[in-house]
Amino acid sequence: MNLYEAMATQRAIRRLKPDPIPHDVLSRIFQAASWAPTGGNVQPFRMVAVTDRDKLKSLGELYTKQWAVYTEGMRAEGDALAPARKKMMLAGDYLCEHLHQVPVMVVFCFNAEHMAITDAGLDRPSVVGGGSVYTAVQNLMLAARAEGVGCVLTTLLCFEESAVKSLLEIPDPWGTCAHIPMGYPVLGGYGPTSRRPLSKMLYENTWMASSSFEGGA
């Protein structure tokens, strides 16, 4: 698949079928992740592909618990909830109910001791460690999109990290930072996405200054 076509249609897919994904398809998806650039080419991440039914059931229960907390405010809004958020919430509810049935859930692990986290000392939240793992996460998700395999990046299981590490026997000092269920889409699957126009995302030389690089795509 063409690179731009994959990117332009990379939707979050939360309604996933239990149908198996062929091994050669999964192999290409995982290979794509392993190609990603990382700081100093250290590749300080690992993937755990969870396929065991019991482990998926446990992950599903932990995720469902955190999803309930995360969506409490949305549910309280009732009919006032914006349609796009309601749609996302219902799709997430579906994911909770079916997580134990997905063919595979990928857990990305990272080792901060092998990362140069250049913003660790700043007086704001640090994100730079993510630069050596979410490049791989994005490769994996783009490859899934190209293969027609649905997936969604979730991070709520970080709230249950000790339980997840215990379940998958992940040792210290490794952490987990992306938990990605994969499966063929139940509904229409991939298609056009809803993003801000480029003019709202890109400035030139100074903050809020319009750039001259818009409109050619």
Added chain:
Amino acid sequence: MNLYEAMATQRAIRRLKPDPIPHDVLSRIFQAASWAPTGGNVQPFRMVAVTDRDKLKSLGELYTKQWAVYTEGMRAEGDALAPARKKMMLAGDYLCEHLHQVPVMVVFCFNAEHMAITDAGLDRPSVVGGGSVYTAVQNLMLAARAEGVGCVLTTLLCFEESAVKSLLEIPDPWGTCAHIPMGYPVLGGYGPTSRRPLSKMLYENTWMASSSFEGGA
């Protein structure tokens, strides 16, 4: 360009020509970044394309200062420095000397107040904020690769964040987390990369357990 071809050949390119990049090429590259998925589709990042010569000169001076600190240990190793690291160091030296001449340097900014950083309370470095910006960084770099435009992800300028924010008039609470010089490659440019085999990056169900998804790519 085919998605997998772009990923398999995404090298870090540090020797960049001063030649201009056509606006339609840059437009496609920035558009690709803006398509990236982010938590809750909030898109809590912005890009500042720096093209002003004086600002590029200032960024080059700040980067050169931090590059000297970063490579101090490598230089001390002298002839004992591994060839791959020496090659990277010399390419980085070239980047320092020519940063003021690149056609554009992209500074990615993020707003942590618009992110759900689910690992903020854990007893390990937090990286999850990166999940809503390095997806876009990777899209930008893959698009650059597809267009034949060289680039490299740098983060050393986080050590100079207050100076960078002042120079580009970036307001609080926005931080910066990726500083990406772009230009056409001086040497051979993109090509096969050197990464660990998939068997070293992927486990199934438990840590270190071999997966059944290898070798099909």
